[in-house]
Structures are given as C-alpha cells and as structure tokens.
Amino acid sequence: MLRFIFRRTLGAVVILVLLTVVAFLLFFGMPRDPALLMCGKTCTPDALANIHKTLGIDKSIPEQFWIFLQGLFVGRDDFAQGPCPAPCFGYSYHTNENVWSTLIDRLPTTVSLAVGAAFLFLFVGLGSGLLAAWKRGTLIDKTFTGGAMVLSSMQIYFLGPLAMAFLVYQTHLFDQVEYTNFTKNPASWFTGLVIPWAVLSTIFAAQYTRMARSSMIEQLQEEHVRTARAKGMSRSYVFFRYAWRGSLIPIVTIFGIDIGSLLGGAIITEYTFGLPGLGQLAVEAVKFSDLPLLLGVMLFSAAMILLFNIIVDACYAFIDPRVRLS
Amino acid sequence: MTTLTKESGAPTSADAGAFLSVRDLRVQFKTEDGIVKAVDGLSFDLERGRTLGIVGESGSGKSVTNLTVLGLHNPQFATIDGEIVLDGQELITARERELEKLRGNKMAMIFQDPLTALSPYYTVGRQLSEPFMKHKGASKKEAKDRAIEMLTKVGIPQPKVRFDDYPHQFSGGMRQRAMIAMALMCDPDLLIADEPTTALDVTVQAQILDLLKDLQQEFGSAIIFITHDLGVISKMADDLLVMYAGRAVERGAMKEVLGAPRHPYTWGLLSSMPRLNSDIHQALTPIPGSPPSLLNPPSGCPFHPRCAFRSEVPGTLCTDTRPPLGAGRAAACHLTAEQKQTIFIDKIQPRLR
Amino acid sequence: MSDNLTLPAQQGSADASSPSPETLLTVEGLTKHFPIYGGFPIRRKVGAVQAVDGVDLSVGVGESVGLVGESGCGKSTTGRLITRLLEPTAGRITYAGQDITHATRRQLAPVRSEIQMIFQDPYSSLNPRQTVGTIIKSPMEVNGIEPAGGREKKVRELLELVGLNPEHYNRFPHEFSGGQRQRIGVARALALNPKLIIADEPVSALDVSIQAQVVNLLQKVQDELGIAFVFIAHDLAIVRHFSQRIAVMYLGKVVEVGDRDSIYNRPRHPYTHALLSAVPEVEIDAEEDSRERIRLSGDVPSPIHPPSGCRFRTRCWKAQDKCATEEPPLVQISGNRGGHLTACHFPEDPTTEDRGEDIVLDPALAALEDDAAK
Structure with missing residues (x-):
C-alpha cells in the first residue's frame, strides 16, 4: 500500500x-x-x-x-x-x-463551499438513489428519477439567483450569502453559506441519485447477489451488504473527481454568489494575464485533482479485496 | 428391446406425497418485444434422496424453473402460475419471509459459474457462515467451525487458512467446492444444482460430480440437477425430465429415457453427439433448425418445425394440437407408442453405435 | 524429435481416410511467454506466463489435427501463434516450406490468405454493423482478390455451401441464430480458398443440437475442399470425431500425440488416461462402463510457475523423483505405433479398460468413498 x-x-x-x-x-x-x-x-x-x-x-x-x-x-x-x-x-x-499567501487566504472559502456541498449532495443524492433502486419500478422510483433528470439539467447561474431572489430578498428566510471565517463565527459561517451549498449540491445530488440508482440496479442483477438471496439472506441485508459494496466503486470514482475539482475552485458558484474563493481568483488571473497567479491557481487545482485521484485508487483497495491482494 | 411400459420410479400424481411437487407451472416475463413464455405448463415430482435430472438447451426453461422454486424471480417482471409444494408447503403463494427461512436452509442452490456466483468482496468463510448463523441461530464461532468442517468435507486443503481467503484466491475447481460447501451448510433437503460443472475442466468436472454423488449419499438430500450434457446427467440422475421450449417433452427413469427414448427431440439430442466409442464413419445426425423463440412459440407441438417424423402422424395434429405429457414414463408426442418403439429401434438406435 | 512428427500418421484400421504424405505446416519448439510486469519503484518484467513452451507439431495437406487439453494448456495460444495473431517468443513455424515465424506483414500476406481462423464465439467475432455479405467479402477485398464472376457471386456461393440462404446476403448478424452465425464465420474463413483452417473451439458456445450441424459442415468442408484443420477443443468426443491425429496438451506442452486410435484406445501418458476417464459418457448400465476410473486431485497448476521436470507430476499417481528433475522427451515409446509419441518416464499400459482398482487421488473423494465402503 x-x-x-x-x-x-x-x-x-x-x-x-x-x-x-x-x-x-x-x-x-x-x-x-x-x-x-x-x-x-x-x-x-x-x-x-x-x-x-x-x-x-x-x-x-x-x-x-x-x-x-x-x-x-x-x-x-x-x-x-x-x-x-x-x-x-x-x-x-x-x-x-x-x-501563495493569496491562495492560502482564499482557500477556506473554497474548502467550506466544497466540503459543505459534498456532504449535502452525498447524503441526499445517494439516499434518494438507494431509495429509488429499492423501490424500483414504483411511483417513488419514477418521481425520484424524473426529478433527478430535471434537476441535473439545471444550471447554477440560473438556480442561484432564483434561490437568492426567493429565499433571501422575498421571504427573508435566509441571510445574505457571505463568507465568514468559521473560527470567527461558526453560526454566521453556516447561515452565510447555506444557499450556495444547497444550490451547488442540488445539481450534483441529482447526478448522484441517477448514478447510485443505476449502479445499484446493476449490482442487484449480479450473480453473487442472487446467490446471497438463494442462501436466504433478507432483501435488505443483500441490498446493503452485497449490492451496496459493489456500487461503491463507481460512486467513489466520481466522488473523487468531483471533490477534487470543487476544491480547485467552483468558478461558477463563486462568481454567482460573489464568494471570494479560488475560482474567482482563477478568473481574475486570466482576465489580467497574471502569470504567477494563474500558475499558482492552476497548479493548486491540478494538485487537488491528482491528490483525490490517489485517494480514490487507495479506496479501491479497501473496497475490493481483488485490488488489495493482487 | 426391453419393454418400455415398465413402471418407473417416476411419480404419478400430485398427492402421492412427493417431497417436491410442481404442478402446471407457468412463468412469463414481460419484455419490450412481448411476453416470453419461459415455462409453459410444467409438472414434475421429486422424492427425498433422489436425483432428478433436467436436460434441455438454452432457452428451454430449465434454469427459470428452478429459480422459481426458490422464489428468486422479481414478481414485478415475472408472472408465475401453478403450484409448487415443498414438503407440504405451497411456495408460489408463500410470503417472502417464509421463503427466506427455506432458502439456504431446507433448499439450497449451486450455480454454474462459481467465480461470479460468489461475492468478490467478502471472504469465503464469511459467505459460508452467513446462512448457518441466520437459519440455525448459530454464533460466529459455531458457524466458523461448521464452515471449516464443510470445507474439509468438500476437499479444500488447509480449510482453516482458506476460511479467510477471498473467492478470487481459489482456483476454479476449489471455488465450486466452496460453493457446494456453502449449499450444504444447513444440511438442505433439496439441493438444486444449475449446470454446476459446465464452467469446469473435464478432469475437475469428474471430481466434482463424484463428490456431489458421494455427498448426497451422506446427506440424503434430494437433488435437481440441471444440465445440457446428457453424459453428465447419465452419471447423476435417477429420473430425467427433458425440456424443450419451456415444456417437458419426455419424462421417466434416467435409464429408460436415455436407453429407450420415446420423443423425437430426445432422439435428436442423442444422435447429434459423438461418443468416445462411436463409429467415426457414422456422420452425426443434427436436429435441423434452431430452438424456437419463446416470444412466439410454434403452435401445436413446439418441436414440430424441427421434427423429422412429422409425416408419420396423420393430418395436422402436430401443428394444431399440443401433445399432452402423460403421467409416469411418458413422452409428449403424437406418434403412437408402437411407432415410437419401431422408429427408435429401426432408425435411431443404429445411429448410436 | 520433430523428424518423427513429420512422419505421416499411421492410420489405424478404424481410420480409413488416406494418409497425408505431404506436410503443410510444421511447428518446432514453439514457445510463447506472456511477460508479467511488476516491481518497485520501476516496473520491470518479473515473470512470465509460460502459455506455450516448446510445442512440436505438424499438419499434413488436407489433414485434421486435433488439439485437446484443459484450460491453460496453451491450445488456443498455439492456434493464435500459428495464424501469427500472436508473435512467438521462440521456435519455428514453417508453412509450405516457408519460415513464417517472424515474417513481416508484407511477407505474410500471401500466406495469410491460406491460413484462416474460426473463432469460438459466434456473437462477438462478427461485426454487428456489417451485413453478412460485407463480412464474407472483406477478406477478398483486403487481399485484393477478384474471383471469376465477381465477389458477390462468390459470397453467394459460399453462403450456399455453408447451408445459408444466399438471399440473406444483405442481412445483419443479429438476424441469425448462434449456429447460423458460426456458419457465417465458416464462410468467411473459406472466402480466400484457404489450405489450412485453425478452428478454435468452433462449437463449444453452441447448443448440443446445433453443434452437430456445425461439425458436419466442417467435415464436409474438409472432405470436399481438402482443407487441413487444426481443431482446437476441450470436448474429447468431438475432437475424436473430427480429427485423424490428436495432440494432447498440458500446461503449455504436448504430452502425447498420435493417430486417433492410438490416443483414444492405446494412450500411454497418465494424463491422457485421466482425461479420457473423466469424460462423462452416456452409459445406461453400470456394467456397460468398462472404462478405468481415474480421479485427479486439485486443478491445473499455474503456468507462471509450472512444476519442474514433467509438468504433470504434481497430479500424477506414478510420479517419482526422476519426474521432478528430468523433463521427459516426447518420443515413441516401445509398443507405440509409428507417429505415436509420448512424453512420460513411466508410461501406462496402452489400454483404457477398467484396471480393477480405481485411482482416486482427490482426498475428499477418497475419504467419502472409504466411509461409504465401510
């Protein structure tokens, strides 16, 4: 290892x-x-x-x-x-x-945005994907897959302003989007980021729903899953132990790529909500032909993606003993 | 030729108290192209401790039948009619929880390809222990002891070490042995083996077949043995069911069905395969055409488009009327008993030399 | 050694087909090692799968030679080496007097059309986007061959020959059943009037009733067109039915080769005995079964680390120290007919009759049978 x-x-x-x-x-x-x-x-x-x-x-x-x-x-x-x-x-x-200090300065915003959204879209996306697979063919399944289809074709720059207009300006349910350092004030860190998290994760969650559903359904048709059923193991046991284990590989792969690129800066989200993260920095660097800054942001993003690639590959070894033992 | 009317060990009626009794089973799948009649009116019985061989080609419905016995079809896609009674308990209408208690416990299954049929993610030991813990309420330790005992019995060297190995660390033959051990964990009364040796090499196949036979002696399970290989079935079965296009076309004691077959399809199967001692100048006699589509099976006798003896039957009987399969030793064919005997002796037997 | 091999097979009384005097293909010391890479920190070759290791074989004009053995014995790799789909690691392949072992594409071109291959899987070996006509025509186009009457006419003749309707020229492979697809594969192989066809498990993916159709077709092709065959299969009865001469392979080596009668009725190598004994035959009465019963233990060892000396020794009941140290040469043992060669230090008697006592090497099986006997 x-x-x-x-x-x-x-x-x-x-x-x-x-x-x-x-x-x-x-x-x-x-x-x-x-x-x-x-x-x-x-x-x-x-x-x-x-x-x-x-x-x-x-x-x-x-x-x-x-x-x-x-x-x-x-x-x-x-x-x-x-x-x-x-x-x-x-x-x-x-x-x-x-x-370098600019990068370090902007990093917390991007990390907060990425990690928060990732939590949200993983739980919501995988949860609804599993539910749809479990209830395959029923109205629940159709609703979830249909909804996921619509949502995954949405765009952040459309959903973002819409959410802002409705949730902030009209109903005042949420605070203005704003980045506060977590160590300074955790509560306003949270309230300031809720809307970007929700908007960013909506689109991702929809994709994860579809992916989790299809890979679970594929796994449920595997022969070893059928064997487990033939041994008398219950449907839920087979679903969560046998099929889920096999579905993890594609999910972890995509998740690694997504989180890696989010940590390199969610350009559109940051721009839409005016959050000073790495994504904004990248845009500025290009706009002003700022070579040192451009190289800095680019190398940093690339390093993130490569890092998570390695983590994903290491995860394979934990998930699949065939990878670990060969 | 010996008389063919001798009463065989084959069952005669549903209420004879057979251990497993299948009556008029129909399994249909809804597909985009239409309804596939995978099994179409199948009946058979199996006594305790005996082996029923089911022979047929791909698409004959032999595997579908046995997945139905275990209740492994998704009711969303499959429509199942008929009656399956295992030791007095009706299975088609049984609740899922009831079936779960039976599966792996009273009835167990061995699948064709042990590489794909065992989960790559868990150790062989864990996969063996699971059903024992579930059905017998055993502790982890007891299940492990039992698993090691069974692994020893099926001939896995160093079973204590191999308990913690993953399936991919086993060779093909060893994997199938582990699969057999898994099926026998709870000492099932009914064992369904679906082409258990098809994926194996011939020398390994011989080992596994003998092993299964010897284990049956010890455990006394009834076995349903599914295969396309008549040679394999002749080593394993007491009784035989020949399936074609989702229906049983011939039934009887194995020795009678293979020694004096009565259905043109069985004749075709026997004369299309060479043997180690057959005359090499005798050309093989294949069955013309190919197996029918189950979306749209032929009318009347499903075998009539490929049957060489259709002209022996008067009128359009073969194309209009589905020949019934009688009780006991029987063949679903419109030829008269006499015709079947003379055709076999005059035309078929010489080909089998 | 190879001199012996090039001798025409002595035909047994059961084999009335005329012996082939002329050698079409000779293979000497053919070897294929697939390298395995690994190591740290720089990946390098750490071993090799010895798929084929020093195989000698000859095929006469119009002769059918069977290659049998279990998975991992190298029979398919041998077939691919002969057609040069794979590059041999060592050894020599001579086709019609020409050394083609390492021939370049250009040098190979005239030979390629004479050696054709039929594959196992009729579903994946035909391009689903091409019509049957295009599939069968393409070898002629690639090789720039313009038969008299045009390519399309030739394709229609071929379709007729393999028992398909020539009207189906414009259909796609998915419109045909498995057996019919294999016929298309045969027609494609015949398109260039080959002299040698390598058939790699041509019927094992087919249903029993269809297998016989394709075997009969191949036999017709062999008889009528005088094409030589290397028939690779694991089904011993079908190989016997189809081949005049048979080579038995085990872990990359030929362990026994000879005419049909010698291999099936007078085998000498313990592995051939075990293999034949393992074939499940339809035998109605137990008394009818007068064959010896041999049950080996375990599976075939890995071709990455094959056993030293004789490769079969780890599963052989006659193995002695000599077998581990000395590799037995493939020679004619006394009592063998000409052309019947066996690679064994301690050969068995030339019979497959029941020997009175079973040989059961499998420990689990032996234990269960002991218990039952008590």
Whole structure:
C-alpha cells in the first residue's frame, strides 16, 4: 500500500511538472504582453523594458522556467515586493501580493463551499438513489428519477439567483450569502453559506441519485447477489451488504473527481454568489494575464485533482479485496 | 428391446406425497418485444434422496424453473402460475419471509459459474457462515467451525487458512467446492444444482460430480440437477425430465429415457453427439433448425418445425394440437407408442453405435 | 524429435481416410511467454506466463489435427501463434516450406490468405454493423482478390455451401441464430480458398443440437475442399470425431500425440488416461462402463510457475523423483505405433479398460468413498 501511494505520488509530481511546462509555454504563446497592461496609456519603450525587467520576463523562457521551479522549492528573494519563501509562486502582476499567501487566504472559502456541498449532495443524492433502486419500478422510483433528470439539467447561474431572489430578498428566510471565517463565527459561517451549498449540491445530488440508482440496479442483477438471496439472506441485508459494496466503486470514482475539482475552485458558484474563493481568483488571473497567479491557481487545482485521484485508487483497495491482494 | 411400459420410479400424481411437487407451472416475463413464455405448463415430482435430472438447451426453461422454486424471480417482471409444494408447503403463494427461512436452509442452490456466483468482496468463510448463523441461530464461532468442517468435507486443503481467503484466491475447481460447501451448510433437503460443472475442466468436472454423488449419499438430500450434457446427467440422475421450449417433452427413469427414448427431440439430442466409442464413419445426425423463440412459440407441438417424423402422424395434429405429457414414463408426442418403439429401434438406435 | 512428427500418421484400421504424405505446416519448439510486469519503484518484467513452451507439431495437406487439453494448456495460444495473431517468443513455424515465424506483414500476406481462423464465439467475432455479405467479402477485398464472376457471386456461393440462404446476403448478424452465425464465420474463413483452417473451439458456445450441424459442415468442408484443420477443443468426443491425429496438451506442452486410435484406445501418458476417464459418457448400465476410473486431485497448476521436470507430476499417481528433475522427451515409446509419441518416464499400459482398482487421488473423494465402503 505504501509503495503504491509512493509510486502514485511520484507520478503526480511528474504530471504537475509537465503541466507547469505546458502552462508556461502557453502563456508566452499568448499574443498579449502583460507589461503593456501594467504600463498604462503613457507607455514608453523604456518604461516597458523596465517593467519587463522587474517582472523577470526579459529573460529567455527556459531561464524563467528554471527560476520559477527553483522558487517553488527553495524560495526567492529577488522581488521588489519583498522576500518570497518556498513554495514561491512569485508576486501577482496585478495586485502585487504574494501568490501563495493569496491562495492560502482564499482557500477556506473554497474548502467550506466544497466540503459543505459534498456532504449535502452525498447524503441526499445517494439516499434518494438507494431509495429509488429499492423501490424500483414504483411511483417513488419514477418521481425520484424524473426529478433527478430535471434537476441535473439545471444550471447554477440560473438556480442561484432564483434561490437568492426567493429565499433571501422575498421571504427573508435566509441571510445574505457571505463568507465568514468559521473560527470567527461558526453560526454566521453556516447561515452565510447555506444557499450556495444547497444550490451547488442540488445539481450534483441529482447526478448522484441517477448514478447510485443505476449502479445499484446493476449490482442487484449480479450473480453473487442472487446467490446471497438463494442462501436466504433478507432483501435488505443483500441490498446493503452485497449490492451496496459493489456500487461503491463507481460512486467513489466520481466522488473523487468531483471533490477534487470543487476544491480547485467552483468558478461558477463563486462568481454567482460573489464568494471570494479560488475560482474567482482563477478568473481574475486570466482576465489580467497574471502569470504567477494563474500558475499558482492552476497548479493548486491540478494538485487537488491528482491528490483525490490517489485517494480514490487507495479506496479501491479497501473496497475490493481483488485490488488489495493482487 | 426391453419393454418400455415398465413402471418407473417416476411419480404419478400430485398427492402421492412427493417431497417436491410442481404442478402446471407457468412463468412469463414481460419484455419490450412481448411476453416470453419461459415455462409453459410444467409438472414434475421429486422424492427425498433422489436425483432428478433436467436436460434441455438454452432457452428451454430449465434454469427459470428452478429459480422459481426458490422464489428468486422479481414478481414485478415475472408472472408465475401453478403450484409448487415443498414438503407440504405451497411456495408460489408463500410470503417472502417464509421463503427466506427455506432458502439456504431446507433448499439450497449451486450455480454454474462459481467465480461470479460468489461475492468478490467478502471472504469465503464469511459467505459460508452467513446462512448457518441466520437459519440455525448459530454464533460466529459455531458457524466458523461448521464452515471449516464443510470445507474439509468438500476437499479444500488447509480449510482453516482458506476460511479467510477471498473467492478470487481459489482456483476454479476449489471455488465450486466452496460453493457446494456453502449449499450444504444447513444440511438442505433439496439441493438444486444449475449446470454446476459446465464452467469446469473435464478432469475437475469428474471430481466434482463424484463428490456431489458421494455427498448426497451422506446427506440424503434430494437433488435437481440441471444440465445440457446428457453424459453428465447419465452419471447423476435417477429420473430425467427433458425440456424443450419451456415444456417437458419426455419424462421417466434416467435409464429408460436415455436407453429407450420415446420423443423425437430426445432422439435428436442423442444422435447429434459423438461418443468416445462411436463409429467415426457414422456422420452425426443434427436436429435441423434452431430452438424456437419463446416470444412466439410454434403452435401445436413446439418441436414440430424441427421434427423429422412429422409425416408419420396423420393430418395436422402436430401443428394444431399440443401433445399432452402423460403421467409416469411418458413422452409428449403424437406418434403412437408402437411407432415410437419401431422408429427408435429401426432408425435411431443404429445411429448410436 | 520433430523428424518423427513429420512422419505421416499411421492410420489405424478404424481410420480409413488416406494418409497425408505431404506436410503443410510444421511447428518446432514453439514457445510463447506472456511477460508479467511488476516491481518497485520501476516496473520491470518479473515473470512470465509460460502459455506455450516448446510445442512440436505438424499438419499434413488436407489433414485434421486435433488439439485437446484443459484450460491453460496453451491450445488456443498455439492456434493464435500459428495464424501469427500472436508473435512467438521462440521456435519455428514453417508453412509450405516457408519460415513464417517472424515474417513481416508484407511477407505474410500471401500466406495469410491460406491460413484462416474460426473463432469460438459466434456473437462477438462478427461485426454487428456489417451485413453478412460485407463480412464474407472483406477478406477478398483486403487481399485484393477478384474471383471469376465477381465477389458477390462468390459470397453467394459460399453462403450456399455453408447451408445459408444466399438471399440473406444483405442481412445483419443479429438476424441469425448462434449456429447460423458460426456458419457465417465458416464462410468467411473459406472466402480466400484457404489450405489450412485453425478452428478454435468452433462449437463449444453452441447448443448440443446445433453443434452437430456445425461439425458436419466442417467435415464436409474438409472432405470436399481438402482443407487441413487444426481443431482446437476441450470436448474429447468431438475432437475424436473430427480429427485423424490428436495432440494432447498440458500446461503449455504436448504430452502425447498420435493417430486417433492410438490416443483414444492405446494412450500411454497418465494424463491422457485421466482425461479420457473423466469424460462423462452416456452409459445406461453400470456394467456397460468398462472404462478405468481415474480421479485427479486439485486443478491445473499455474503456468507462471509450472512444476519442474514433467509438468504433470504434481497430479500424477506414478510420479517419482526422476519426474521432478528430468523433463521427459516426447518420443515413441516401445509398443507405440509409428507417429505415436509420448512424453512420460513411466508410461501406462496402452489400454483404457477398467484396471480393477480405481485411482482416486482427490482426498475428499477418497475419504467419502472409504466411509461409504465401510
């Protein structure tokens, strides 16, 4: 198991490095000069060259890349803004802030949003999926599958404002959407995030309902499930012990991908509700051609996805002894 | 030829107190294409301690019948009519809870492919212990002892170690042994074996068949043995039921059915398979055509489109009227008893040399 | 050793078919090891599945050779190696005097059309999106062959030959039953007028009543068109019915090879004895069953770590120390007919008659039978 995790981690690092290279090259392939943006209307060639120099983009691309990599591991102190300890992604072109501390700063919002929504959509989605599978063919099943179908074709930017308009502005049932640090005030952390959680998880929950239902129904048709029934085990025992165990594999796989990408920033949700998370940061970085910030957000999101990929694979070993023992 | 009218061990009527009695069983499935008549009016009886072989090709309804006996069809998709009485208890109308008490306890099943029929997620030991704990109210420890005893009995080496192994760590033959051990955990009175050796190699098959026979001697269970292989059935069965298109077409003691068969389908099966000592210059005589669709089975006798002896029956009897299957030793065919005998002796037997 | 093999099979009295004087295909020391990768931290080859290990075989013009054995014995892999669907690890395949062991695609092209294959599963071996006509025609198109009268005419002739209605030219595979699909597979194999057909379990997926139809069709094809067959199957009775010569394989090796009569009535290798004894035959009276009874114990060992010396020794009742240290060569043992070769240090008597005492190696079975006897 340790070997496996070590090997996978090594692989993930390689992927991250390759990703950095690609991002670097793509950025410099862009027809836009970030210095031009910062230089403003009264720009002179001298000023431009000066900015180039301060940004460090006057050097050759491989050289810049090398400096960047070095910074990641040992830190740098060649910035005008001040020292930059490892892991150093540099300073934002746009805000002049240290990228890493910006990321750390924005992270709690994204984590709160992702974890809360994940809790909600896992319980609601899997619960209704299991219920639909258990009651297969009945009105309950049809209602749940039909509802899931409709909801999973919804969009956050549609549901979000709708929920806000109805629940906040019209009925005043909920507080304004707002991020408060959990350690500062848990109650307002909760009330401020309830609506984004609900909206984000609605769409996910619908997908999980459909997935849980179909994979349970598939498992219930497996021969070993039939054998368990033939031994006289009760329907619920077979359902929750035999069929559920087999359904876990696809569910865990999808969940790993979903939570990984949510932790990298739920761009649309954050934008819809004006939550200052990583997703917003990513949009800003692109908008301002902010290379250090862009690289930072991208690498962070990629690392999250890879991390959860490894966790999912490790989970397989716990779920399926065939994986563990081979 | 010996006289064919000798009363066989085959049952004659429903109320003879047979251990298992199936009467006019009909199983239909609703599909998008229409209604599949998987089993269409099947009756048979089984005495304690005896083995009934059910022979038929794919789609003959042999597996469906036995899943029905265990009550494993989803009532949402299957319509079941008729009567199944096990030791005085009616099963078709029985409640699910009642059936659960019987399954794995009084009646147990061995499936064809032990790789897919055992759960990959739990140890063999756990899967064996479960029914014993449930039905006999045994503790975990007692169930483990029993499981190890049964694993020893079916010839799993190092049963104490293998108890904690998963099915995928067993070889094919060993898996099927574990499956047999699981079926015998609660000492069932009825054992249904659905093609238990089809997925196995021939040398392993021989081991498993002998093992099943010897275990039956010891446990005294009645066995329903389902297979498509006449050779296998001749090693196992006391009585035989030949099924075609969801119906029984011939019934009787195994030796009579295979030694002096009376139905053209049974003749066809026997003369289409080569034997180790048959004359190699004798070409095989296949049954023409292919098995009928159960969505739309042929009228009258379901075998008539493939039957070589239809012309021997006067008129359109074969195409209009479904031949009944009499009680005891019988074949559902419109040929007269005399015709059946002469055709078999003159035309069929020479092919079996 | 292989010299012996290329001898035409001595036909027993029961085998009146004419012996084939000319060798079409020779296989010498054919080996296929599938590598297993693993290790840490860099994945490397840590072992190999020795699927086929030094197989010698020959097939005469128009001859049918049967390959029998249980799962994992390498019979299917051998078939795939001969058709070069797999690349051999070692050994030599000679077809009509030409070494095709490692022939390139281009070199292989003329040979490919002469060696065809029929697969086990008639459901997955036909492209469901192509019509029957297209399926049968495609080998001709790939090889650029334009038969007299055109391809379509040839396809219709082939359909007729395999017992299908030529009108069904434009139907799709799903419109046919399993037996009919296997006929389509046969027609496709015949499209290029092959000289050798490798039939890999061609009937084992079919119902009993349909099996005979396909066996008869293959026999007709062999007789009328003079096509040689390598007939791979696990059903010993069908192989006997179809093949003039039979090779028995066990764990990647040929343990015994010979003409039909020798293998089925005068076998020498203990494994052949066990295999024949295990075949369930329809025998109505117990007295009629005069065959010896041998029940092996356990399953076939893994081909990743096959036993040393003779591979059958772990399940053999005659095994001695010599069997573990020395691999028995495939040779003609005294008392064998010409062409009947056996790889065994301690061969059995050439008979399958009941030996008075059963050989029951399975411990559970032996224990139960002891109890019953008491």
